[in-house]
Amino acid sequence: MERVLIDGVPVFWARGPEPLTAALLFGCGGRDETFRTIGITHLVEHLTMGSLPRVHHDRNASVDLDVTIFTATGRPDQVVTFLDGVCRTLADLPTDRIDKEAGVLTAEGGNYTDPTSAALYSQRLGVQGAGLAPWAGPGYDRLSAEQVRAHAARFFVAGNAALVLTGPPPADLRLPLPPGPRPEHLLPEPMPTAGPVWFEHVVAEVGVSLLGTGGPVWAQGMEVLSERLEQIARHTHGLSYEVGGDVVPLDRDRRIFTLTVDAREGQEAEVAGLLWTELRRMADEGPTGAELADRCEAARELADDPRAVEPELLDAAVRELFGMAYQDPATRLAQRSRVTPEEVRAAFREALSTAQLVVPCGVAPDLPGLAEGGCRRDRQEPTGRVFRPPLLAKVLTKDARGLRLILTDDGVALRDPDGDVHRIRFSEVVGVEEDGAGRTVFGLHGCQVPVDPELFKGAEAAVRAVDAAVPAALRYRRSELVNLD
Structure with a gap:
C-alpha cells in the first residue's frame, strides 16, 4: 500500500483488479448531525451526485453513521473526471435543488444503519450522535440552504477527506476541494444504566x-x-x-x-x-x-x-x-x-x-x-400547572382519563395512561415540531411530549411557555412531505 498527498488530501493506493476504482471518503456521517438537521449529510450527497452529468461507467455514493463515500469505476480518465466533478460541486452546492432532492430522499427512505442497531444506539446514547439513527427528524423539506452550506463547509473539505485507488494515481488527477481543517466530532457519553x-x-x-x-x-x-x-x-x-x-x-x-x-x-x-x-x-x-x-x-x-x-x-x-x-x-x-x-x-x-x-x-x-428498561420515566408527577383532556374526551375514551400534561418551571411532562411520567427539561429539548396551534417536544433521552390545545384544555399557555423557552433554531413546522407520526 502506498500513501501520497494530492492537493492536501491523503491518497492510499495499491494494485487491485481492473478497471480502476476510486473512493473519495469524508469523515462525516449521520452521527455528525443533530435532531434538527437529521438527513443533511444524505442531502449533501444527493445534491452532489444529482448535479453530475450522466455517464455509462459505474459510480455511486453512500452515507453511513461515520463516513460519506463517493465511488467510481472505469478508465482512469473517467475516474479523474468524476472526482473533479464531485470536488467542484461540493465547493459550490446547487442548493436551488433542495426542494426536488428532498422529495427524492423522502421517497427513497433508507437508514444510516440497520433499524435494530439504530434503536440500540439511541437507547444507549439518547437523541445525539449515533443515537440519532432511528429518528426521522423534521424532514428533508425543513433543511434550509444555509444549513446545508454550513454543513458542507464544515465537513466536506480537504482536511476531512481521503482517497483510495486500486491502481496508481493518474498523472492529471486533481482534488479541488474547499480548504478546511479536520472537524471535531461530537462523542457523547453513554447514559448510565443500572445493570443489564x-x-x-x-x-x-x-x-x-x-x-x-x-x-x-x-x-x-x-x-x-x-x-x-x-x-x-x-x-x-x-x-x-x-x-x-x-x-x-x-x-x-x-x-x-x-x-x-x-x-x-x-x-x-x-x-x-x-x-x-x-x-x-x-x-x-x-x-x-x-x-x-x-x-x-x-x-x-x-x-x-x-x-x-x-x-x-x-x-x-x-x-x-x-x-x-x-x-x-x-x-x-x-x-x-x-x-x-x-x-x-x-x-x-x-x-x-x-x-x-x-x-x-x-x-x-x-x-x-x-x-x-426503555425511555426514562417515573411514576411521580412533578410540581407544576396541570392540563387535562377536555371532558368529552374523558367520557369517550378510557385512555384520556389518565392523561396529564404538566408545565413545570423548567420544562414539560406527560403522564401517560399507564401512569408513567415522561419529563423533558427545556435544557434537554432537541427539537419542537409546530403543527398549527400544537407543539410536539422531543427530548434528549428519547421522550416526546405533545403540547396541544386539542388534546389538553387550556394548553395554549403551555404552548406559549414552550415557544418562549426553546430557541427558535430548534423549532420547525411539520413536514409537508410525509406523515412522521
Missing part, C-alpha cells in the same frame, strides 16, 4: 448492544458469538435466518457493539432467550480454542482474497480520517492468533452489566437477570 436491561422498540429483530473496546479480543469474541447464534438459532432450532451486527466508536478506544438476530414470526421471545443465554455463556465460559482458531483462519482467508485490496485501502483511509493507527493484515492476524479464551471471557464478563437487549413491541421475553 431489556426494552421494547418498533423493530423487527432481536438485538443486543455491549460496551467494549477496539482490538483483537473484542473482534474475535463478537465473531464467535455471532457464529454461535447462527448455529443455534438457525441450524439447531430453525427460528432465524440471519445474524448481523454493527459497531460505532465512542472514542479512540471504546466501542458500542451490536448483534442482531431475525426471528420467525411469533418466535421473537424464544430468540431473545437464546441470545441472552449465549451472551451469558460467553461471559461465564468464554470461547473454545478451536472457535478462536476458526475465526483466525477465516480472517486469513479474507486477507488472502485478491478482492480484499479495496476494503483494506478503505480501512486505512477511515483510520486516517479519525486519527487511528493502521495495522497491516499480517500484524492484525498475528494479534488475533495471540488472543486467548480467558481474555475473551474476561472482556465479556466485564461488559455483561452494560448489556441492553431490544425486542419488538408486544414481545414479553423471559430473561433472567435482565431488568426492564
